[in-house]
Structure formats: structure tokens, C-alpha cells
Amino acid sequence: MDTRYSYIAHRRVRGAARPVVIAIVAIVVALAAAAWFLIVRPYREQMQLDAGGVPTVPAAGNTQAATSAAPANLQALDVNQLLDEASKALKQQRYLAPAGNNAFEFYLRVLAKQPGNPVATSALRETFPYAASDAEQAVNSRSFDEAQREIDLLAKADPANFTLTILRSKxxxxxxxxxxxxxxxQNQQKAAQLAAEKAAADKAEAAKQAEQQQAQQAQVAEQAKAKQQKVAEQPQSTQPQSTQAATPAAATGQTTGAVLVKRAQANYPTAALRANQSGWVLVGFTVTADGRTSDVHVVDAQPRHVFDRAATEAVSRYRFTPAMRDGNPVESTSQQRIEFSTGH
Structure with missing residues (x-):
């Protein structure tokens, strides 16, 4: 029994110690990782930069770093000087721009002076993805000339890289x-211009038609006024229409029509005179056997009910020599048109 209890106690101790061991291992791993990222890796990258290499990732926060002035005479720089300039450009992330003062052009000049230079070759290969990203940004911002220049520069460094195909397609x-x-x-601007021109033309045409219509109306009014004035200036007949149509009786004839012997002037209505209104009235009437008028009425008028009363009153005062039949006076009917005009 004592042996069994001792075994159980040992197992409990080992079970309690296991979490402690796991925690210690985790702390050691965390410290090692921190040492790598905070000490070892920065040190290696700094050494690589000093040797003319490139960092494994772009340095954060350097996208707005000040750009160093380009060397005055690039042709006079030797390989080491070109590598120094390239290293400065990498630190400032000047992979492809500005033209003439970027890491790729410096490394390519190194290879032109010393083909196969390992530092330049390695730097161009490792920096290519970051430079391609800059070229893609130039494409997306639609800086087409700059993007074409950067793609051509990438092609000089690695002409077979498939990324170039993607960049050229974009x-x-x-x-x-x-x-x-x-x-x-341009089409929208042209359409807007055509619409504006059409609207202006339509407006001008509408104005022209309105002007022509006004001129026509004025001409019609002038013609109507001239016609009314002409009619008003014509001398009125001193005989009713029936007597004008009648054939004059011979000296020895026994049948004649009624003959107007006294005419009465119609009074112009005051309201029509003030309104400068003209018109006419056709009056029908009966000439009695004693030469007076009766059954005076309006047959037609223009305008209606304006000059009717003045016309009928005037005809009521007419006097005739009555119509004769077989030598005896008889009644007869007749009509008289009376004109009213302000120019009369």
C-alpha cells in the first residue's frame, strides 16, 4: 500500500511540474525571437547595406525621405563610387526614380563598367520586386511616360522576368x-456644344417666325384699315337698292318704283366713336303709299348691335316718292346699307 501511494505522489509531482517547463520553454523562444528581430536581423541588414546590398524588406517610413542630389558627372564615377550612390538610393527607396538618380541606374552603370559584378547583380535581383511595385504605382496613377521609363529600366535589369509582362499589360x-x-x-463635350448650337438656332428661328407673324398681322390690319377707309370714302347712293335696280319709268309710264327724296344722316354712336370702331348695317323697310318708312328692321350688321339703333333711326326719317302702279301709289319694300367709319 505504501509503495502504491508513493507512485501516485510522484506522478502528481511530475504533472504539476509540466506546465512550469512549458512556460519556461515559451519564454526562451520568445526571447530568442525578440533577439533575432531586434538585434541580429538589423545588424545583418546594416552590414549588407554597408557592403552595397539591399534590405530584405523595404524600410518603413522612408517613402518621403529626402532625395540626394545626383552626382555631377556620372561618367567619371568608378565602380565603388557608383555602388556608394546605389546604396544611398536604396536607403531612400529610390529604386527607379528620379531619372538619373536611382539605384537601378547606378547598378546598371556598375555592370556596364564591370560585367558580372556580384554586388550589383545581387542587388538588382533582390530589389526587383520593390522596383516593380513602384512601376505599378506609376501605372495606376496614370503617369504613363514615367511608368514606361521604369518598365524599360526593369527590362534592362531582368528582361526575362514575367513581372514585366504583367506591368506592360496593365x-x-x-x-x-x-x-x-x-x-x-470629348464626345460629351461635342454633344453639349451641338445641343447648345441647336437651342440657339431654334431660338433664333422662333424669334424670326414671331417677327414674320407680327409683320403679317400688321400688314393684314393695315390692309383692312385701308379697305374700310376706301369704302367709307365712296359716295353713298341717294336711292335705296330697290329703286337703283328699278328701271326708270318713261314719261308716259304708269308703273314706277319708290324714289328717295329726303335722306337723314345717321348719328355715330358715342361709344363706337371713342373706341374708333367702324362697321355697317343693312336695313330693311317698307315705303308706304304716302312716302314714309315703316317696318324698319336690321337685316344684317357688322358688328352686331353696335350701330343698329343709329341706322334704323336714320332710315325712319327717310322720305320717298311712293312706288306707282297703274298710276296709283302703292307700298313697296327696299333695303339700305349704311356705313359707319371714323374717317367718314
């Missing part, structure tokens, strides 16, 4: 899209 697509948008904007 550049071509962006150029086509920009051309389409520019063409669409």
Missing part, C-alpha cells in the same frame, strides 16, 4: 481606358 490597359475616357469626354 500599362496598355490603363492607356486604352484613359483614351476611351478622353474620347467619351
Amino acid at each position: 500599362l496598355d490597359a490603363q492607356r486604352k481606358l484613359a483614351d476611351q475616357q478622353q474620347e467619351q469626354a
Whole structure:
């Protein structure tokens, strides 16, 4: 029994110690990782930069770093000086830009002076992805000339890299899209200009038609006024229409029509005179056997009910020589048109 209890006690002690061991191992691993990222890795990268190499990742926060001035005479720089300039450009993330003062151009000049230079070759290979990212940003921002220059620079460093195919495709697509948008904007501008010109032409045509219509209306009014004035100036007949149509009786004839012997002037209505209104009235009436008028009425008038009363009153005062039949006076009917004009 004592042996069994002792075994159980040992197992409990080992079970309690296991979490402590795991915690210690985790602390050691964390410290090792921190030492790698905080001490070892920065040290190696700094050594690589000093040797003319490139960092494993872009340095954060350097995208706005001040750009060093380009060397005055690049042709006079030797390999070591070009590597120094390239190292400065890498630190400032000047992979492809500005033109003439970037890491890729410096390394390519090194290879031109010393083909196969390991530092330049390694740097171009390791820096290529970051430089390609800069070129892609130039494409996306539609800086087409700059993007083309950077892609051509990448092609000098690694002409067989598949990334170049992707960048060229994106550049071509962006150029086509920009051309389409520019063409669409031009078409819209042209359509707006045509619409404005059409609206102006329609407005001018409408104004012209309105002017012509006003001129026609004025001409019609002038013609109507001239016609009314002409009618008013014509001398009125001193005989009713029936007597004008009648054949004059011979001296020895026994049948004649009624003959007007006394005419009465119609009074112009005051309201019509003030309104400068003209018109006429056709009056029908009966000439009695004693030469007076009766059954005086309006047959037609223009305008209606304006000059009716003045016309009928005037005809009521007419006097006739009555119509004769077989030598005896008889009644007869007749009509008289009376004109009213302000120019009369």
C-alpha cells in the first residue's frame, strides 16, 4: 500500500511540474525571437547595406525621405563610387526614380563598367520586386511616360522576368481606358456644344417666325384699315337698292318704283366713336303709299348691335316718292346699307 501511494505522489509531482517547463520553454523562444528581430536581423541588414546590398524588406517610413542630389558627372564615377550612390538610393527607396538618380541606374552603370559584378547583380535581383511595385504605382496613377521609363529600366535589369509582362499589360490597359475616357469626354463635350448650337438656332428661328407673324398681322390690319377707309370714302347712293335696280319709268309710264327724296344722316354712336370702331348695317323697310318708312328692321350688321339703333333711326326719317302702279301709289319694300367709319 505504501509503495502504491508513493507512485501516485510522484506522478502528481511530475504533472504539476509540466506546465512550469512549458512556460519556461515559451519564454526562451520568445526571447530568442525578440533577439533575432531586434538585434541580429538589423545588424545583418546594416552590414549588407554597408557592403552595397539591399534590405530584405523595404524600410518603413522612408517613402518621403529626402532625395540626394545626383552626382555631377556620372561618367567619371568608378565602380565603388557608383555602388556608394546605389546604396544611398536604396536607403531612400529610390529604386527607379528620379531619372538619373536611382539605384537601378547606378547598378546598371556598375555592370556596364564591370560585367558580372556580384554586388550589383545581387542587388538588382533582390530589389526587383520593390522596383516593380513602384512601376505599378506609376501605372495606376496614370503617369504613363514615367511608368514606361521604369518598365524599360526593369527590362534592362531582368528582361526575362514575367513581372514585366504583367506591368506592360496593365500599362496598355490603363492607356486604352484613359483614351476611351478622353474620347467619351470629348464626345460629351461635342454633344453639349451641338445641343447648345441647336437651342440657339431654334431660338433664333422662333424669334424670326414671331417677327414674320407680327409683320403679317400688321400688314393684314393695315390692309383692312385701308379697305374700310376706301369704302367709307365712296359716295353713298341717294336711292335705296330697290329703286337703283328699278328701271326708270318713261314719261308716259304708269308703273314706277319708290324714289328717295329726303335722306337723314345717321348719328355715330358715342361709344363706337371713342373706341374708333367702324362697321355697317343693312336695313330693311317698307315705303308706304304716302312716302314714309315703316317696318324698319336690321337685316344684317357688322358688328352686331353696335350701330343698329343709329341706322334704323336714320332710315325712319327717310322720305320717298311712293312706288306707282297703274298710276296709283302703292307700298313697296327696299333695303339700305349704311356705313359707319371714323374717317367718314
